[in-house]
Amino acid sequence: MRIVIAGGHGQIALRLERLLAARGDEVAGIIRHPEQSDDLREAGAEPVLLDLESASVEEVAEKLRGADAAVFAAGAGPGSDAARKDTVDKGAAVLFADAAVKAGVRRHVVVSSMGADPAHQGDGIFDVYLRAKGEADAYVQGLNALDATILRPGALTNDAGTGLVRLEARTGRGAVPRDDVAAVLAELVDSVATAGLVLELISGSTPVSVAVKSVAGN
Numbered sequence: 001m002r003i004v005i006a007g008g009h010g011q012i013a014l015r016l017e018r019l020l021a022a023r024g025d026e027v028a029g030i031i032r033h034p035e036q037s038d039d040l041r042e043a044g045a046e047p048v049l050l051d052l053e054s055a056s057v058e059e060v061a062e063k064l065r066g067a068d069a070a071v072f073a074a075g076a077g078p079g080s081d082a083a084r085k086d087t088v089d090k091g092a093a094v095l096f097a098d099a100a101v102k103a104g105v106r107r108h109v110v111v112s113s114m115g116a117d118p119a120h121q122g123d124g125i126f127d128v129y130l131r132a133k134g135e136a137d138a139y140v141q142g143l144n145a146l147d148a149t150i151l152r153p154g155a156l157t158n159d160a161g162t163g164l165v166r167l168e169a170r171t172g173r174g175a176v177p178r179d180d181v182a183a184v185l186a187e188l189v190d191s192v193a194t195a196g197l198v199l200e201l202i203s204g205s206t207p208v209s210v211a212v213k214s215v216a217g218n
Contacts, residue, residue, distance in 0.1 A: 001189070002028070003068065005017065006092065008073075009033070018043045027044060027046065031050075050063060052095055058102070060096060063099075064102075069105065070105050073185075082125060097146060106145065110150045112150050118131060147196075149188050149191075149194045152199065155174070157177050157178070159177040159179075165201060165204045166201070171201065180201075193216035
């Protein structure tokens with residue numbers, strides 16, 4: 001498969017790129033800064049320079065053409081202001097989805113956040129973030145031309161992955177290593193049967209592949 005990842009230098013994205021490249025997939029990661037290119041190459045991914053905050057739908061679609069799947073793993077990141085929550089966490093996610101439709105790439109996986117909700121109340125930065133992610137998720141879900149799965153991990157940690165997770169429509173609050181998030185994403189990319197689902201993810205007792213097969217209904 002050829003898989004294009006938005007936010008290609010993110011902590012989860014780099015882990016995912018290593019997993020996909022190791023299993024023989026062709027991986028491309030969209031990045032804004034050329035100095036990040038070597039990190040992607042080291043992970044086995046092709047760096048693609050593009051700023052999702054200023055690019056057009058056609059420019060992004062050009063990078064997506066020929067791909068079998070697209071993964072949105074970009075984020076404004078901690079320390080960013082409310083405006084960038086809107087331009088990246090919402091705006092870039094919407095742009096990337098529209099570009100996937102234009103490029104004819106149906107399989108679409110979004111890294112969201114537990115608690116994301118377009119109706120989330122509050123004016124704090126994290127409130128704005130959860131609302132932006134929720135609005136983006138709702139937009140992607142409304143695109144019939146995409147086979148989209150939304151993944152909402154709990155609190156992210158840099159602990160070593162265990163390969164054991166809880167993946168359900170509702171898991172309740174919890175933490176999960178980024179290693180395990182990447183492992184779940186790698187399985188979800190292949191699992192078109194999870195299209196239309198919004199899934200929460202925390203650490204648990206079920207092997208990743210079994211957890212994904214379970215939510216996919218097989």
